[in-house]
Amino acid sequence: MTRRRPFRTASIAVVWLWLGLFALLPNLGLLLVTFLERGESDFVSLVFTWDNYARLADPVFVRILGESLWLAAASTLVCLLIGYPFAYAVATARRGLRPWLLLLVVIPFWTNSLIRTYALIIILKSQGIASNVLMALGLVSEPVSFMYGEFAVFTGLTYTLLPFMILPLYASIEKLDKRLLDAAKDLGASSLRAFWHVTLPLTLPGIVAGCMLVFLPSLGCFYIPEILGGAKSMLIGNFIKNQFLVARDWPLGAAASTIMTALLVLMIIGYWLSSRRVALRERKGADTGAATAGRTPDGGHDMTHGADGARRARGRA
Amino acid sequence: MTLRLRTLRTWLVWLVYAFLYVPILVVIVYSFNDARYTTEWKGFTLKWYSALAANGPLVDAALNSLSVATLAATIATVLGTLAAICIRRYRFPGRKVLHGCIYVLTVSPDIVMGISLLIFFIAMGVQLGFWTLLAAHVTLALPFVTVTVLARLAEFDEQLIEAARDLGASEWRAFRHVLLPLAAPAVAAGWLLSFTLSMDDVLVSFFVTGPTFEVLPLRVYSMVRLGVKPDINALSAVMFTLTIVLVLLAQTLTRTRRK
């Protein structure tokens, strides 16, 4: 380790500097605010208190959090079910075509999201485009409205979040070594089996990344459920925004944000630990061990995963 | 792959593209709609395009958005990729804290990020405007790049780099010739995500921009109270068409170059 590594040093310094200044510092400030009291003339007053957390131990807040988690999880699942096969199809298209197909996924999202949401209203509303098409096809006899309900909310969320699922998935699937699949099939595995034992484990990091990039932002998202869903229930993003802007109770809003963040970071750590345990177990029993992917830096690296996967596929075939 | 699976796949791809593009087509069609307020079709007109041409501030805001988004996406991609490589490959003090920061940033509600960055900028005495907006957008987009690149490098073979290093390659050259080519699709995906995020961000931008620098999403969202005017549809249609033309042009160029 005596070699000088200017690139390494510079990278670490730059990254540390940026995240330290713009992420760590503001968030430490936020954490501090959660222990302060709401101010009369200023937004906060410098009095220490645990009260903000105590106030959040309230069934109302738990219900808000639960509803938000459910909505975020469900829309993540919808995005994954649509995004995975799509990303797979793009990643296995002709090599020269792939970047263009990918670009085509993103271009619609450069139109302002409010404008796109309004376009969705035109489609979904009573006597809107969807309703007219269904009537023309004779599937319904009266105008129908798809607005202000769960269907509209999920359509809107999926529409907004889909690229955040597709792009990481694509990046992960694209490097999949097709020879492994061929090997598995040569050894007699069915397509489904090869997918289950080779493709899926190898693309798991992409799945995890995509799910994170959809799930985490969708938790704080409230605009689409409000506009398309009719704002009949309150979501955590809305709650936090209300505390900061409408009720002007910054400490409470900061505490709610901290709890949400802590909850999710705990979930991520839990995932790390479990995947590390899997990795360790695999290394011990390398014989039977099939490598499940999704390893983090802490999970160590397993060189033999591909071969293992193929072997396992064969073993079961 | 069997034939049935393949047709199924083609169908799926077309369906998803249709899902993504139908609302955009609706926006384009309605940019020709001769109605000020409603979503009913009232006949063809070009008046929203002339209204757009006369609406200098709106066009300015769009251009501002484009320049911030391009710059922010590029910086975020560089920093985010470096962050992913640091987290993935190097052992250094505070590595886990950095990794945690990445996730905290992704979860942070926009309002929280916007207000805390504004307070930070005020404390630093920085003038609000282009630079603060840029810094905020880079911070907003960075974790998306890092998470994407990390996923790509998840099963990366460390021995490749070690081999390159043993052969005398500097860390930079190893990065340039081994790591970067490997991560390239994720880096590109990260840039696209960053650009998208920056083009669409409202709440963070609201707090960190100053009295002389306006971006498009702010202008659009603040129309909600008074009703969105159709010249926005015209603007969206123009921007969309330009993008498509650029993409087609680039594609033809790369194809001829390859020939």
Place this chain on the structure above:
Amino acid sequence: MRTKLHAARAALVMVGLALAVLAATMFARPAVAAEEKVLHVYNWSEYVPQSVLDRFSKETGIKVVYTTYESNEAMYAKIKLLKGVGYDVVVPSTYFISMMRDDGLLAKIDKTRLKNFKNLSPKVLDQPFDPGNEYSVPYMWGSAGLMVNRKVVDPASITSWNDLNRPEFAGKVILSDDQRDSMGVALKALGYSVNSTNEAEIKAAYEWLKKLLPAVRVFDVTASKQAFISEEVAAGLIWNGDAYIAASENKNLVYIYPKEGVPLWVDSLAIPVGAKHKENAHKFIDFLLRPDVAKECVEEYNYSTPNVGAQKILSPDLAKSRITSPTDADLKNAEFTNSVGNALEVYEKYWEMLKTGS
């Protein structure tokens, strides 16, 4: 170990560099000349028509830099954090004036410099949120009334906010997602003030809304006119500007002033305390008070104008409409929303309970 040290040293250097750059930008900030020909307006998107801004620039040579916000609450938070520095004219609604005044964020208006101030109607002047209009000049005002669809019910039979509970409207009611608006309507329906700070009354309003909740289809966040025009909803709360457009697009829609009274709002022009171009700001405000300019502004948005001069030359459509030009009888029991101080917490609490169904 060495690498660790290296990293630490490099990080230190970088931090030092960054601080130096920051300090440099701080000191390098140009000192602002006494009164440049510039005006920083902070307002809703296109709330002043571009043609009016252009005319102002042409007449005075002052360049208008117009930036936008999407809600009073967001604008308030930002101006407060900036301690009123950076913007020259803001347009807070109703009680945001009193909140900003109490926080010392507004500069006093010098009315001797506003020769068109006399055009303003006494009906909207001297309201509780700014007695004597020391800090604010009304720009636009209006009401939040009840709209119903003729196809569903005979409008003549609707006279009260309590009529929202009628079975014909089940599943077709629209309310505002702004808690003060919706709670205000409930308070009015019960015969209380929209500015009640009495917890028992606020609780009663919450219960009134909770009873209505099963009939509610939408809490509106954007323009409620769309939902009315496409007949997704048949009754509910709407601002008069939206109501005017909705009624002209769909002839079945009728705007009603319930007998308990309607909540009123005013958007006022104000000057933040740290404004660098106060003289230009006064010139701009005075310009907007000119009858011909005020007429042009209000005809763009179909609200009500506080400008008597403009009202006289208003287009006949707007002048005749009771939606935009209400009679005194229409405004009986009407009330401007005012700041409720700490009772806001109570409102917030009951609003959360309403939205989570507890």
